[in-house]
Structures are given as structure tokens and as C-alpha cells.
Amino acid sequence: MSRRVLGPFNRVEGDLELSLDAEDGVVTAARVNSPLYRGFEQILEGKTPTDALVIVPRICGICSVSQSVAAASALADAAGVETPPNGQRATSLMLATENLADHLTHFYLFFMPDFARDAYRESTWFDPVHARFKAVSGSAVADVLPARAQFMQMLGMLAGKWPHTLSVQPGGSARAVSASERVRMVSLIRSFRAWLERYLFGDALEAVSAIDSVTALWAWLDERGPVRGDFARFLDIARAQGLDRLGRCPGAERYLSYGNYVIDGGRLFARGVWDGEKTEMNGFAHEDVSEDVSHAWMAGEGARHPLSGFTLPDIDRDAAYSWCKAPRWRGAVVQCGALSRQVVDGHPLARDLVTQGGGNVLSRVVGRLLEIARVVPEMERWALGLAPGEPFCASFDMPDSAQGVGLVEAARGALGHWVVIRKGRIQRYQIIAPTTWNFSPRDAGGVPGALEQALVDTPVAEGEAMPLAVQHIVRSFDPCMVCTVH
Amino acid sequence: MSLLCAESPDVLATLAGGGLSLLWHPSLSEASGTEVVGILEACIAGTTPLDVLCVEGALLRGPHGTGRFHMLAGTGRAMIDWVSALAVRAQYTVAVGTCAAFGGVTAASLNPTDACGLQYEGDVAGGLLGRGYRSGRGLPVINVAGCPTHPGWVLETLLALALGDFTASALDALGRPRFYADQLVHHGCSRNEFYEFKASAEKASDLGCMMEHMGCKGTQAHADCNVRPWNGAGSCTSGGYPCISCTEPGFEEPGHPFFETPKVGGIPIGLPTDMPKAWFVALAALSKSATPKRVRANSTADHAVVTPAIRKTGLK
Numbered sequence: 001m002s003r004r005v006l007g008p009f010n011r012v013e014g015d016l017e018l019s020l021d022a023e024d025g026v027v028t029a030a031r032v033n034s035p036l037y038r039g040f041e042q043i044l045e046g047k048t049p050t051d052a053l054v055i056v057p058r059i060c061g062i063c064s065v066s067q068s069v070a071a072a073s074a075l076a077d078a079a080g081v082e083t084p085p086n087g088q089r090a091t092s093l094m095l096a097t098e099n100l101a102d103h104l105t106h107f108y109l110f111f112m113p114d115f116a117r118d119a120y121r122e123s124t125w126f127d128p129v130h131a132r133f134k135a136v137s138g139s140a141v142a143d144v145l146p147a148r149a150q151f152m153q154m155l156g157m158l159a160g161k162w163p164h165t166l167s168v169q170p171g172g173s174a175r176a177v178s179a180s181e182r183v184r185m186v187s188l189i190r191s192f193r194a195w196l197e198r199y200l201f202g203d204a205l206e207a208v209s210a211i212d213s214v215t216a217l218w219a220w221l222d223e224r225g226p227v228r229g230d231f232a233r234f235l236d237i238a239r240a241q242g243l244d245r246l247g248r249c250p251g252a253e254r255y256l257s258y259g260n261y262v263i264d265g266g267r268l269f270a271r272g273v274w275d276g277e278k279t280e281m282n283g284f285a286h287e288d289v290s291e292d293v294s295h296a297w298m299a300g301e302g303a304r305h306p307l308s309g310f311t312l313p314d315i316d317r318d319a320a321y322s323w324c325k326a327p328r329w330r331g332a333v334v335q336c337g338a339l340s341r342q343v344v345d346g347h348p349l350a351r352d353l354v355t356q357g358g359g360n361v362l363s364r365v366v367g368r369l370l371e372i373a374r375v376v377p378e379m380e381r382w383a384l385g386l387a388p389g390e391p392f393c394a395s396f397d398m399p400d401s402a403q404g405v406g407l408v409e410a411a412r413g414a415l416g417h418w419v420v421i422r423k424g425r426i427q428r429y430q431i432i433a434p435t436t437w438n439f440s441p442r443d444a445g446g447v448p449g450a451l452e453q454a455l456v457d458t459p460v461a462e463g464e465a466m467p468l469a470v471q472h473i474v475r476s477f478d479p480c481m482v483c484t485v486h
Numbered sequence: 487m488s489l490l491c492a493e494s495p496d497v498l499a500t501l502a503g504g505g506l507s508l509l510w511h512p513s514l515s516e517a518s519g520t521e522v523v524g525i526l527e528a529c530i531a532g533t534t535p536l537d538v539l540c541v542e543g544a545l546l547r548g549p550h551g552t553g554r555f556h557m558l559a560g561t562g563r564a565m566i567d568w569v570s571a572l573a574v575r576a577q578y579t580v581a582v583g584t585c586a587a588f589g590g591v592t593a594a595s596l597n598p599t600d601a602c603g604l605q606y607e608g609d610v611a612g613g614l615l616g617r618g619y620r621s622g623r624g625l626p627v628i629n630v631a632g633c634p635t636h637p638g639w640v641l642e643t644l645l646a647l648a649l650g651d652f653t654a655s656a657l658d659a660l661g662r663p664r665f666y667a668d669q670l671v672h673h674g675c676s677r678n679e680f681y682e683f684k685a686s687a688e689k690a691s692d693l694g695c696m697m698e699h700m701g702c703k704g705t706q707a708h709a710d711c712n713v714r715p716w717n718g719a720g721s722c723t724s725g726g727y728p729c730i731s732c733t734e735p736g737f738e739e740p741g742h743p744f745f746e747t748p749k750v751g752g753i754p755i756g757l758p759t760d761m762p763k764a765w766f767v768a769l770a771a772l773s774k775s776a777t778p779k780r781v782r783a784n785s786t787a788d789h790a791v792v793t794p795a796i797r798k799t800g801l802k
Contacts, residue, residue: 007559010518013487017559035557038546039598046595048743054730055738058591058633061487105490113516135516136498136508145496149717152491156717160725163488164634164732167725174690174726176788313598315549389789393691466519 001028006466007035009474011110011135013062014481016439018470019321022460027470030448030455032439037297037323040486041311044429049075049398049421050170052429056417057164059486062105063433064163065098065155066410067483070431074417076170078404081396085264087172089382090158090392092261092268093185094168095408096379097154100192102411103338103368106478107200107230108133108144111365114471115237125226125237132233140199140230147195154188157181171394177386185383193376201373202229208373212348214356217366231369244362247473249453252333253277253358255340256437258284258416260409261378263385268378269345269409273329276354281344284329286405286416291432292326295319295441303328303444306418306430307403323485326440326449327432335359335450336413336437337477339367347374359454361476368478400424410434412478433483451477487513491717492637504645509534519560530571538647539576539621540640541569541604544585544592545614548600555599566614569604573615577622578647579604580630582640587629587661588735589613595739603629605661609735625654629661633732638714639666660735662708670759671704671722671729674712681705683777684770685785690745691726694785698754701745702728705758709733 007017017033040059044052056071057064069091076083083091113135120126132140152162158175159165167175177185193205201208202224208231211217217235221228226236238244259271273282290303297320299312313323328334339359342350349370353363398421406417413434420428440449448456451474460467489497501508510517510525517525528534545566546555553564561568573579581604584590588608592601603613605627611617613627620626630639643663646652658667675681680695687694696702704712704722707729711721722729730744731737742748748755757766780792 005560005562006519007561008512008519008522009559010512010515010522013513015556015559017557033559035559036546037555037599038544038592038601042598043591043595051744054744055591055594061634105487109514117516136514141498142496145490145492145498146494149491149493149496153718156715156720158725159717160720160722160727161634161716162491165725166722166727166730169690171690176691176726178789313549313555315552315554391691392788393689395689466521471518 012479016481027458030452033322034324034485047426060483061163063410068168070406070408070415070417072168072170073406074404074419078402079396079398083172084391086392090173099411111475151192173392176392179388182386189380205373213352238362244357246361247454248358248360252450254334255343256334256336257341257344258407258414272344274343288330292443294444296325309430322441326443338371339364342367364476435479435484438477488634489637500641504648536575538578540580541586542582544601546599579621580628584631584633587631591738631733666710667708669710671707671711676724684774685781691788696728700728703731704729707731
């Protein structure tokens with residue numbers, strides 16, 4: 001057996017280190033370390049509750065709005081305030097803009113450049129992929145940056161700026177939209193659609209959303225081949241390289257989604273936990289969540305629910321190898337992210353993908369792009385549904401003592417905030433971020449987290465310092481390490 | 487990540503146009519793992535020239551001075567050690583964001599990780615590199631403070647460095663580039679008419695001036711946020727929320743709730759920069775008494791409930 005330590009990982013958000021044990025050319029055990037701890041939960045203790053709206057988005061420069069929405073939801077839950085319809089639409093538009101921009105950033109800037117590496121030079125598909133996706137200099141980078149920046153003007157209007165807005169409030173949005181801004185937003189969304197249909201999909205968004213099985217997915221690719229667009233280029237590589245066999249975690253065939261985009265009291269995407277083994281849906285109750293610190297540099301024993309959890313660093317724990325705690329649902333490891341959202345929501349392609357191959361590099365990337373195709377038309381409906389002149393934000397009084405839970409789907413998956421307020425101050429604030437779930441260390445039972453399981457059996461050549469297969473698997477989760485530990 | 491929002495031209499086109507190439511960027515470059523370590527070691531050895539070192543994020547000295555709260559993955563070495571070694575070689579050292587400049591939000595509350603900035607701890611010179619640090623070209627750390635930074639602040643700083651015309655006189659007393667730090671967030675604020683008449687917002691989403699009740703520090707905070715728009719046409723105050731002075735050292739601990747203006751005897755403690763208190767009090771009283779009905783009515787609404795009158799004669 002040989003052990004190697006990998007890092008730093010580029011093109012993931014934040015700091016990531018992997019320790020891999022390998023034998024006979026395959027990974028036999030993996031340990032994931034988040035080597036950065038900043039102590040946001042400690043910083044929040046003792047603050048005025050609404051100060052959380054300032055502090056939590058600054059956990060992360062890429063998941064900023066989702067952190068804001070989670071905090072605002074937790075405070076709204078504590079205060080018992082209802083958001084008016086305009087506020088729900090404005091909030092959903094802000095969250096969707098960030099989530100889709102993040103998906104785009106992941107695909108074009110973080111994930112695809114690995115296929116433009118010299119290591120793939122001999123592959124039949126290489127030349128056009130190299131020209132298109134090469135990091136920094138590829139033609140796709142030049143195409144996507146202006147399109148993304150223009151789409152983010154949505155947040156210039158709705159949020160003042162991105163990242164770190166304070167427009168997201170417990171009672172809705174502090175930024176009322178005027179009639180002309182509503183029109184301008186519709187125009188931005190349609191312009192974004194046109195870009196996606198031209199460059200990413202080479203097809204109408206509705207046609208992509210209508211792909212309803214793995215068979216139909218390959219048929220869609222074969223209709224026009226990889227020249228159709230960037231999604232097709234990815235599918236072509238995925239088939240050639242067998243990316244559906246990479247990064248499976250059969251011990252974690254549970255897909256968590258908190259559900260997302262609250263509109264008129266309902267959610268666009270459903271909430272729940274899909275059990276891939278039993279092929280059945282479970283309801284989600286936050287009481288079923290616990291965090292274990294057995295392998296984290298954290299004080300405490302056993303697993304605690306976030307409302308009674310605490311975060312106190314302890315660098316001298318023997319079994320510890322990460323700052324990340326181990327969240328579990330009913331004691332079990334789950335996966336989260338765009339694929340999980342689509343699976344839980346029952347999209348037929350997503351369900352078929354996980355039925356055939358579980359969570360893997362192919363299905364995680366497809367889940368993300370499928371979500372782009374599904375959400376953009378909804379954004380247009382939300383923008384058209386804004387009613388200038390009607391209220392965007394409800395007032396509220398925060399009780400002196402209360403507790404609240406805010407559950408939201410960030411681009412990378414399930415993000416939860418739990419807050420306890422006593423004597424008008426935050427007594428306890430606990431955050432479980434998407435990558436806390438996906439990149440969790442082992443728990444007290446020694447059960448590895450989702451990525452740790454996904455890396456087992458991955459082929460690694462002797463002497464390969466940063467095996468490409470490992471990099472593909474890691475990035476297929478689109479990890480955000482700064483959120484993971486916060 | 488705010489850098490990715492650079493518009494017309496985009497971030498990479500701007501850098502290329504300025505003759506700047508990335509040795510390594512954690513989100514954009516291809517290199518990972520040992521490839522990255524090789525690049526950093528070559529800079530430290532001096533075999534690869536390091537023209538500009540950009541650092542994002544606070545420098546974490548804890549626990550107990552070890553720096554173990556932030557290790558550079560795969561190296562077993564604390565980030566503060568890497569940064570210190572690289573800073574020795576850098577021709578220019580740039581702190582990108584308030585955390586890297588002054589400590590920022592990471593240093594809030596009890597500062598659990600013993601965080602500081604590159605050359606400041608709050609508004610006190612020192613930080614990781616020390617008060618006396620100078621980069622190869624003889625400059626202190628350039629503090630592109632802001633939480634977040636405007637992409638234009640970062641890119642224009644880098645372009646000015648590339649042009650070779652960035653000297654110590656281009657920095658203010660806190661090491662911030664003067665091209666954006668010699669202005670106040672108040673300049674160009676779309677709520678100026680409400681400010682003039684002290685017609686104040688009372689709750690989130692109100693259109694009025696946010697200085698009196700909502701904690702806005704735009705009249706004191708140094709930045710050009712309302713002159714240089716964000717993401718097309720945005721800014722904090724146009725986004726419906728107060729300026730929290732994120733370009734200033736110590737903004738993370740204002741000593742009052744962020745959304746409330748601290749007052750003594752009903753008068754805000756934080757008066758507009760350069761304005762004598764007596765004048766402000768007198769002017770505020772006068773302007774409040776002269777507030778037009780339209781301005782007063784709109785200040786506590788989320789849209790204009792009274793529109794400006796249309797004059798029947800030509801405007802004089």
C-alpha cells in the first residue's frame with residue numbers, strides 16, 4: 001500500500017487536501033481534509049440577530065446569496081414573518097441568478113479545462129476540446145465571461161451588487177423593482193437564454209429539459225454530434241472516457257434536497273431524500289440531521305442536532321484529520337447538489353441516470369446543466385410576475401427568545417442555518433453547507449463521507465502525483481471548501 | 487469571485503490587454519497540486535520573477551501562532567509562511583479585499599483564528615508582514631480594501647502597476663489606491679435628494695436616506711461605489727440597504743447593530759466626514775422643516791407614491 005497527499009486543488013472554491021491510500025493501481029481509502037478554519041459560527045455568537053445578514057454571506061464569495069437566503073429564512077422562521085409574493089419572486093430571482101452563474105462557472109472554468117490537459121493529447125476528441133476549454137486561453141472562456149457578467153446585471157438591479165448583498169431580508173427584498181427594471185430583467189434573462197441555446201446546448205432549453213432518459217440523452221448527442229454545442233462536447237468525452245463509471249458511491253445512494261425557489265408558498269423543486277437502493281422517496285425533517293465531530297479538529301463528543309450543536313476548535317484530537325464535521329441524515333451519508341435536486345424533484349432523466357449508474361461524474365454534470373435548462377424559463381415567469389407598486393418586504397419584530405431554521409438549495413446543494421436567539425442576541429448559530437455533506441470526513445462508526453466513498457476503486461498510476469481521474473471526481477461535486485467549514 | 491463580474495472587457499481580456507499574465511490563480515489556472523507547489527517554490531527561489539503578489543483572505547496566525555488554522559493543502563506548511571516567503575520576492579504586494587488588507591470579518595468578535603491583514607491589524611500598521619515591509623519596488627502593501635472589492639478597483643490597480651506609474655503618492659494613509667479611496671460612498675448616491683432634506687427611511691425597502699435610522703455610513707466611507715456602478719448599475723444604497731463601510735478597517739465590529747444608526751440625544755454619532763457637528767445639526771433641523779411633501783411621502787415608501795410636479799412653463 002502507498003499513501004499520497006494531494007493538494008492544493010485548483011478550480012475548486014477554497015482549500016482542499018486529499019489523502020489517498022492505493023494498492024494495485026486503485027484507491028483503497030480516501031480521507032478529505034478541509035485545511036482552513038475561520039470560525040464564523042463563533043463570530044456570530046452574541047451578535048444582534050439581523051447582523052447575521054451581514055456576516056454570513058461573507059463566508060463565501062461564490063455562494064454569497066444562498067448564504068444570505070439561508071440566514072434570512074432562519075431569521076424569518078424565528079420571527080414568524082411571511083414574505084409577500086414580490087419578495088418571494090425577487091429572492092428566487094437573486095438565488096437563481098447566483099446558482100445558474102455558479103453552474104456556468106463550474107462547467108466552463110472549473111471542470112472542463114481538465115480535459116484540455118496535455119495528458120489527453122492522444123485522445124481522438126482532443127483537438128477541438130483543447131481549443132475550446134483550455135484554462136484561461138480557451139475560446140469558451142472568452143465566450144462565457146462576458147455572458148456571465150451580463151447575466152449578473154440581474155443582481156446589480158435586484159441586489160445592489162454581487163457578492164454580499166443585504167437586499168435579502170427576513171421579510172423579503174429591500175429592493176423594490178420598478179416597471180422599467182422588470183422589463184430590463186426579462187430582457188437580460190432572454191439574452192442569457194439565447195447565449196445558452198447557442199453555445200451551451202445548441203438547442204432550445206425546453207428540448208433539453210424534455211430529454212427523459214439516458215437512451216434519449218445519447219440519441220440527442222448522436223443527432224448532431226459534439227459540434228452541437230458545449231454540452232454535447234462534454235457528453236462525447238463522457239462516453240469515450242466512461243465518466244459514468246467514475247466517482248460512484250454505492251454506499252451513499254441517498255440524494256438530499258431541501259427544495260428550492262419558494263413562489264406563492266410552494267417550491268419549484270421538491271424537498272426530500274431519494275433512496276436510490278429502495279427507489280423510494282423520504283420526507284425530510286430537519287430533526288433527522290446530526291453532526292458528528294469524531295474525526296474533526298473540534299471539541300465535543302458524539303453527534304448533535306444543530307440546534308444543540310457547537311463549534312469549538314481543538315487541534316489536538318487524535319483521530320481528527322479535517323476541520324469539517326460529519327453531517328448525517330438519520331445517521332446515514334447522503335449526497336447533495338444539482339443532481340440530487342433533479343432526482344428528488346422526479347425529473348425522468350435524473351432518475352434514470354441514478355438508476356443506471358448512481359451519482360457519478362457524468363450524472364452530476366448532467367444534473368447541473370439540466371437544471372440550467374429548467375430554471376431559466378422559470379426565471380422569466382418570475383420576473384414577469386413581479387408587480388411594481390405592490391410590497392416587496394414585510395416588517396417584523398424579532399422576539400427576545402426564539403429559534404429558527406433556514407433551509408435552501410445553493411448551487412452546490414443543501415445549505416442549512418440553525419439559529420437560537422436568547423435575550424435578543426444570537427446564542428447559537430450552526431451552518432451545514434452542501435460540501436459539508438459531500439466532503440464530510442468519517443463519522444464515529446468509521447463510515448466515510450460521500451467523496452471519500454466515491455474515490456475508492458479509482459485507478460491511480462504509480463507516481464501520478466495528481467491523478468486526473470481523482471480530479472474529475474472531486475470537481476464533479478463542484479465543492480465549495482470555504483462554505484464547508486466556514 | 488467578484489473579479490469575474492468585470493465588464494467590457496472581461497477580466498481575462500483586461501489582464502491580457504495590460505500585458506499581465508497569470509502565474510497562478512486558484513480558480514482560473516490549470517495547474518493543481520505539485521504543479522502549483524513548483525510554481526510557488528520557483529518564485530521563492532527567485533528563478534521565476536514575481537512581479538505582483540495578490541493575496542485574498544485574512545492571514546490566520548492561530549492557534550498559538552502556528553498558522554494551523556490555514557494550511558496550504560498538500561504542503562504541510564501554513565499559509566502565513568508561504569505568503570511571508572513570497573512577499574520577500576514580490577515587486578509589488580497587493581491585498582485584495584478587506585480581510586487581506588485589515589483582517590476584516592474573519593477578525594470579528596473575539597477573532598477566534600487570530601486573523602490579521604498583510605500589513606495591518608485593523609487600523610494599526612503591522613499585521614503579518616510588519617509595519618516596515620516594502621515590496622521590491624519600495625512600496626508598502628497596496629490595500630485594495632472592500633468586502634467585496636469592485637472588479638474595477640483590482641483591475642485598475644494591476645493595470646496601473648503594469649504601466650509603471652503607480653507610486654507611493656497613489657496610496658492613501660491606509661495604503662488604499664486613491665483613485666477610488668479619495669471619494670465617499672455618498673458621492674453620487676441615488677438617495678441624495680432624501681439626504682438633502684433628511685427625509686429618512688424607517689424600514690427595509692423604504693426609499694429615503696438611510697443615514698438617520700438604518701445605519702448607513704455612506705457619508706463617511708471611502709469608496710466610489712455610487713460613481714462606479716456594480717454589476718451594470720448597482721450599489722449598496724441603490725440596492726436598498728445601508729453602506730456598512732466595508733472598505734474601512736474595523737467595519738466588521740461597528741459597536742452597534744449594522745442596521746441601526748447609533749445616536750446620542752437623537753443625533754447620529756457618525757456625522758458626515760468633514761462636517762462640523764453644529765453645522766450638521768443646524769442644517770438638518772432646517773432641511774427637515776423644509777422637506778417637500780413629495781420627498782417626505784416617498785421616503786417611507788418602496789416606490790414613488792408622489793411624482794415630481796410638471797411645471798407648466800419652460801424650466802428656467
